[in-house]
Amino acid sequence: MEKTRLPLHLCHVLKTDLIINRVYMFFLGTALSGLFYYRITTLSNIIKTREKPLVPHLLVFISELLFTFLWVLQQAFRWRPVTRTVYPDRLPGDDEFPPVDVFICTADPSKEPSLGVMNTVISAMALDYPPDKLAVYLSDDGGSYVTLQAVREAWKFSKWWLPFCRKYELKIRCPEAYFSAEESCDDRFISCSEFLAEKKEIEKRYNEFKESLEKNCVNASSSASRDHAPIIEVMNDAVDSSQQEMPILAYVAREKRPSRPHHFKAGALNALIRVSAVISNAPYILVLDCDHYCNNPTSARQAMCYYLDPEIPPKLAFVQFPQTFHNISEHDLYDGRLYCYWRRWLGFDGVGGPSVSGCNLYLKREALYGTNNVKNDIDLNHLKKSFGSSNELIRSISMNYKPHLPKERKLTDAQAKEVKRLASCDYDSQSEWGKEVGFIYFSVVEDVITSQFLHCQGWISVWVDPPRPCFLGSCPTNLSDTLVQYQRWALGLMQISLSKYCALLYGRGRMSTLQIMCYTANVFDPIYVVPFYVLAVVPQICLIHGIPLYPKVSDPFFIVFAFVFFASQLKHVQEVVSYGYSLMSFLYELRMWMMRSASSCLYAVIGAVLDKIGLHNAHFTLTNKAGDDDQATLYQEGIYDFQASPMLIAPICSLYILNVVSFVVGMARIVQTESGSEMFVQAFIPLFGVIVNYQVLEGMVLRKDRGRISASVSLLSAVIATFVLCFGSLFLIY
Ligand SMILES: O=c1ccn([C@@H]2O[C@H](COP(=O)(O)OP(=O)(O)O[C@H]3O[C@H](CO)[C@@H](O)[C@H](O)[C@H]3O)[C@@H](O)[C@H]2O)c(=O)[nH]1
Numbered sequence: 242m243e244k245t246r247l248p249l250h251l252c253h254v255l256k257t258d259l260i261i262n263r264v265y266m267f268f269l270g271t272a273l274s275g276l277f278y279y280r281i282t283t284l285s286n287i288i289k290t291r292e293k294p295l296v297p298h299l300l301v302f303i304s305e306l307l308f309t310f311l312w313v314l315q316q317a318f319r320w321r322p323v324t325r326t327v328y329p330d331r332l333p334g335d336d337e338f339p340p341v342d343v344f345i346c347t348a349d350p351s352k353e354p355s356l357g358v359m360n361t362v363i364s365a366m367a368l369d370y371p372p373d374k375l376a377v378y379l380s381d382d383g384g385s386y387v388t389l390q391a392v393r394e395a396w397k398f399s400k401w402w403l404p405f406c407r408k409y410e411l412k413i414r415c416p417e418a419y420f421s422a423e424e425s426c427d428d429r430f431i432s433c434s435e436f437l438a439e440k441k442e443i444e445k446r447y448n449e450f451k452e453s454l455e456k457n458c459v460n461a462s463s464s465a466s467r468d469h470a471p472i473i474e475v476m477n478d479a480v481d482s483s484q485q486e487m488p489i490l491a492y493v494a495r496e497k498r499p500s501r502p503h504h505f506k507a508g509a510l511n512a513l514i515r516v517s518a519v520i521s522n523a524p525y526i527l528v529l530d531c532d533h534y535c536n537n538p539t540s541a542r543q544a545m546c547y548y549l550d551p552e553i554p555p556k557l558a559f560v561q562f563p564q565t566f567h568n569i570s571e572h573d574l575y576d577g578r579l580y581c582y583w584r585r586w587l588g589f590d591g592v593g594g595p596s597v598s599g600c601n602l603y604l605k606r607e608a609l610y611g612t613n614n615v616k617n618d619i620d621l622n623h624l625k626k627s628f629g630s631s632n633e634l635i636r637s638i639s640m641n642y643k644p645h646l647p648k649e650r651k652l653t654d655a656q657a658k659e660v661k662r663l664a665s666c667d668y669d670s671q672s673e674w675g676k677e678v679g680f681i682y683f684s685v686v687e688d689v690i691t692s693q694f695l696h697c698q699g700w701i702s703v704w705v706d707p708p709r710p711c712f713l714g715s716c717p718t719n720l721s722d723t724l725v726q727y728q729r730w731a732l733g734l735m736q737i738s739l740s741k742y743c744a745l746l747y748g749r750g751r752m753s754t755l756q757i758m759c760y761t762a763n764v765f766d767p768i769y770v771v772p773f774y775v776l777a778v779v780p781q782i783c784l785i786h787g788i789p790l791y792p793k794v795s796d797p798f799f800i801v802f803a804f805v806f807f808a809s810q811l812k813h814v815q816e817v818v819s820y821g822y823s824l825m826s827f828l829y830e831l832r833m834w835m836m837r838s839a840s841s842c843l844y845a846v847i848g849a850v851l852d853k854i855g856l857h858n859a860h861f862t863l864t865n866k867a868g869d870d871d872q873a874t875l876y877q878e879g880i881y882d883f884q885a886s887p888m889l890i891a892p893i894c895s896l897y898i899l900n901v902v903s904f905v906v907g908m909a910r911i912v913q914t915e916s917g918s919e920m921f922v923q924a925f926i927p928l929f930g931v932i933v934n935y936q937v938l939e940g941m942v943l944r945k946d947r948g949r950i951s952a953s954v955s956l957l958s959a960v961i962a963t964f965v966l967c968f969g970s971l972f973l974i975y
C-alpha cells in the first residue's frame with residue numbers, strides 16, 4: 242500500500258537559476274532601454290542635421306532592434322526552468338504496463354551503415370519491457386534489400402542476445418556498445434564462469450553477425466531506390482533460444498515513386514503509424530532515428546512513470562528525452578552536443594512542455610490522431626475523410642482494438658494486402674494525414690511543427706533528462722556535415738516562421754504567452770543572420786572610413802553598450818558552466834553560432850524565401866553517419882576540418898578577411914587621427930570576431946593538412962570581401 246502512494250515522478254523548479262535569470266533579465270532589459278534611448282536621440286539628430294551618414298546608423302539600429310526582439314523572445318526559456326526525476330522502481334507490476342511500439346527510421350544504407358541501424362533495432366528489442374508488449378518497426382525509406390537482409394540477420398542474432406541480456410540484466414543492451422565498452426562487465430556476474438563462457442559464445446555470434454552484414458552491404462550504395470512497391474515483412478518464428486516470446490519485429494518499406502511526394506521522415510513515420518495500427522496498435526510509440534540506440538533499457542519504464550500516474554493529466558502527449566551522442570570528442574568543436582537547445586528545454590518544460598526533438602520520445606498514439614477524431618460519437622464519413630479509406634485502420638482508432646497477428650507471425654493474405662495499401666504512396670492523398678493527422682508535412686522540421694500542433698490542441702509534454710542517457714546517437718563530426726544539417730533545420734524553421742503557422746500568429750488563444758514566445762524564439766533562430774551580418778560588415782566599413790557609430794569611451798552611454806555586451810556574454814558563460822561544461826564550450830558554442838549564422842542561416846533564409854514564392858523545393862538532405870578515418874582523427878585532436886563545399890566556407894572566410902582588413906586599416910587610421918576613444922567599439926568588434934575565430938586564419942594561412950581551407954577558396958573569399966568593402970563603402974557613406 243505504502244509503495245503505491247509514493248510519487249512516480251517529481252518536478253523541481255531550479256530556484257537559483259530562476260533568480261539569476263530574472264535578475265539578469267531586469268538589468269539587461271534596463272540597459273537595453275538605455276541603448277535605445279541613445280540610438281533614437283542620435284538618429285533624430287542625424288535626421289535633423291545630416292552631419293553624419295544615416296544609412297549605417299539606421300542599419301545598426303535595425304540590427305539592434307532585431308537582436309533585442311529575439312532576446313526578449315528567448316527570455317521565455319529562462320522564465321521558469323525545471324528538472325524532473327522519475328522513480329521506475331515504484332511502478333506497478335509488468336502486467337499493468339501498456340504495449341509500446343518502437344519506430345525506427347532509416348533511409349539509405351550507404352549513409353546510414355546497416356551495422357549501426359541494426360544495433361539500434363536490437364537495443365530497442367532488448368528494452369527492459371515485457372516482450373509480448375513490445376513491437377519494433379524499422380522503416381526503410383530506401384526500400385533496400387541490404388537493409389531487409391540485415392534485419393533478418395539481426396532477428397537471428399537477437400534470439401541469442403535477448404535471453405543473454407535478460408539473464409544477466411545487462412545495463413548496456415546495444416551489442417556494439419556492450420562489446421566495445423572498456424568495462425563491458427558492468428554487471429554482477431563478472432567472476433561467474435558460466436557468464437564468461439556465455440559471453441564469449443555471444444561475442445562469437447555477434448562477430449559472425451557483423452561479418453554477414455559486411456558481406457551483405459557490398460552494394461549498399463546502389464541498393465536504395467526511389468521507385469519501388471511497398472515491402473513489409475514481419476519476422477516470424479517468434480521464440481528465442483530460451484523458448485521465450487520475442488517482441489514483434491517488422492521491416493516496412495513504404496511505396497515510393499519518383500513523381501509522388503514522400504514527405505521525408507514525417508511521411509515514413511505516418512506510414513508506420515498506419516501499418517503498426519493494424520499489426521500491434523500499441524497506445525504508446527517510441528520514435529528513434531536509426532543511429533540513436535537505447536543506452537538505458539529502462540527508458541520505457543521511465544516514461545511510464547508519467548503515463549501510469551493517475552494524477553497526471555490525460556492530455557500528456559509525449560515524454561521527451563534529450564538527444565545525447567556517443568561520438569562527441571572531448572573538445573566538441575562543432576557544438577554537436579546541442580547544449581544550447583537542451584538548456585532552453587528546461588525552461589520550455591517549465592511553461593507547458595518542450596517541443597518534440599526529432600527522436601527519443603514516447604508519444605501517445607491518440608495525440609497524433611487529432612483531438613476531434615477520437616471522440617466516441619464521431620461518424621464514419623468524417624473518420625474516412627481524416628484517416629483515409631481503410632476500414633481496418635479506422636477500427637484500430639478505438640484504442641481497445643487489438644489486432645490479431647497469427648501465432649507464427651505470418652500475416653494473413655488479407656492483412657498483407659491491407660498493410661501494403663496503408664504503406665502505398667497514394668494513401669495519404671485523399672485524407673488528413675500530414676495535415677491534421679500524424680506527423681505534419683508542412684516543414685522539413687516535422688518535429689517542431691507537429692509538436693506545435695499538439696500544444697495548440699491543449700496537449701502537454703514533459704522533458705526527462707536522467708543522469709544516465711537513455712539514448713545515444715551520432716552527431717556530425719566535421720564542419721561540412723554540421724553546416725549542412727543546420728541549414729536544413731534553419732530552412733525548416735524559416736518555412737514555419739514565414740507561414741501562418743508561426744506561433745506568434747497561430748498560437749494566440751491556443752497556447753500560453755510564454756509557450757508562444759518559446760516556439761517563436763525557436764523558429765526565428767535563423768533570423769539572427771540579419772543582425773549578425775550587419776554587425777560583421779557595417780561597423781567595419783565605417784571604421785575604415787572613420788564614421789563613428791557608437792558612443793565615445795568618455796560618453797556615459799559607452800557603459801550601457803559595454804554592459805549589454807559583457808552581461809550577455811557572462812550570462813552565456815554562467816549557463817555553460819552551471820550545466821557542467823568547461824569555459825572552452827562557451828567558445829566553441831560562440832564560434833559555431835557565428836559560423837552557422839554566416840553560412841547555414843544565410844542559405845536557409847534565402848532558400849525559405851524561394852520556397853515561399855515557389856522557386857525552390859525544400860528537401861531533406863540526410864546527415865552522413867558513415868565515418869572517415871582522416872576526419873575522425875582531426876576531430877579527436879580538436880582540429881577543425883574545413884573540407885566542405887566552397888559555397889559553405891566562402892561566406893565565413895570572406896567575413897573573416899573583411900574583419901581583419903578593416904581592423905588593420907582602421908587601427909592605422911585611429912593612430913593617424915587620434916580617434917581611439919571615438920572608434921573604440923568599432924575597433925573592438927572586428928578584433929573580437931577575429932580572435933574568436935582565429936582557427937579560420939589558421940586554416941587559410943598556416944595549415945598544410947587535408948582539412949585546411951584551400952587556396953582557391955581563400956582567393957575567392959578575398960575577392961568577395963573586396964567587393965563587399967568597395968560596394969559597402971559606396972553605400973554606407975550616405
Ligand atoms: O526521407 C527521409 C529522410 C530521413 N529519414 C530518417 O530521419 C532520421 C533523421 O535524419 P538525419 O539525417 O539523421 O537528420 P538529423 O539532422 O540528424 O535529424 C534531426 O533533425 C530531424 C529534423 O530535421 C529530426 O527528424 C531528427 O529526429 C533529428 O535527429 C534518420 O533516421 C533518417 O533515416 C527518413 O526516414 N526519410
Ligand SMILES: [Mn+2]
Nearest residue numbers: 530532715864
Ligand atoms: Mn541524425
